[in-house]
Amino acid sequence: MRFILLLFLTFTSIFALTSYEKGKQLYISSACYACHGHKLEGIHRYPYLANRAKGYMSYKLKHFRAKKADTQQQEMMIDFAIGLSDEDIDNLTTYFRDYVDEENGESYDDSYENYGDGGS
Numbered sequence: 878m879r880f881i882l883l884l885f886l887t888f889t890s891i892f893a894l895t896s897y898e899k900g901k902q903l904y905i906s907s908a909c910y911a912c913h914g915h916k917l918e919g920i921h922r923y924p925y926l927a928n929r930a931k932g933y934m935s936y937k938l939k940h941f942r943a944k945k946a947d948t949q950q951q952e953m954m955i956d957f958a959i960g961l962s963d964e965d966i967d968n969l970t971t972y973f974r975d976y977v978d979e980e981n982g983e984s985y986d987d988s989y990e991n992y993g994d995g996g997s
């Protein structure tokens with residue numbers, strides 16, 4: 878009986894993944910972390926993705942998937958976005974938006990960010 882319960886738990890944990898978990902798995906299996914960081918914190922010139930607006934992140938990924946890039950630097954993303962389905966993008970952007978650091982339970986606070994032209 879215990880074995881069956883264990884089997885049941887294993888199956889439910891495989892098939893009942895949340896969108897967040899699926900996004901996380903895809904993020905890892907697609908090696909997105911190589912540029913955007915294990916904690917979605919960004920590396921060098923590669924932007925951070927943690928806790929960013931789902932709508933905007935989806936827009937960007939679909940833009941790249943359609944082989945559109947606004948700058949030369951962004952062209953790098955086309956190869957990584959091209960194989961993503963709408964569902965993949967949905968899962969990934971849920972993961973970005975809801976990201977919580979598993980070690981300390983923290984999210985990023987990007988309220989300091991300013992938008993617009995930076996006042997120049």
Ligand code: HEC
Nearest residue numbers: 907908909911912923924934937938950951953954957969
């Ligand atoms: C080889 C490095 C590299 C890898 C790997 C990579 N990216 Fe990127 N990513 C970039 C660069 C460069 C940009 C564009 C930065 C800019 O706008 O100047 C970018 C931009 C983005 C953006 C838009 C962010 C913004 O601020 O506009 C998203 C979303 C994103 N990447 C998601 C992903 C996902 C999901 C994966 C994995 C499937 C991935 N990236 C893999 C380099 C990478």
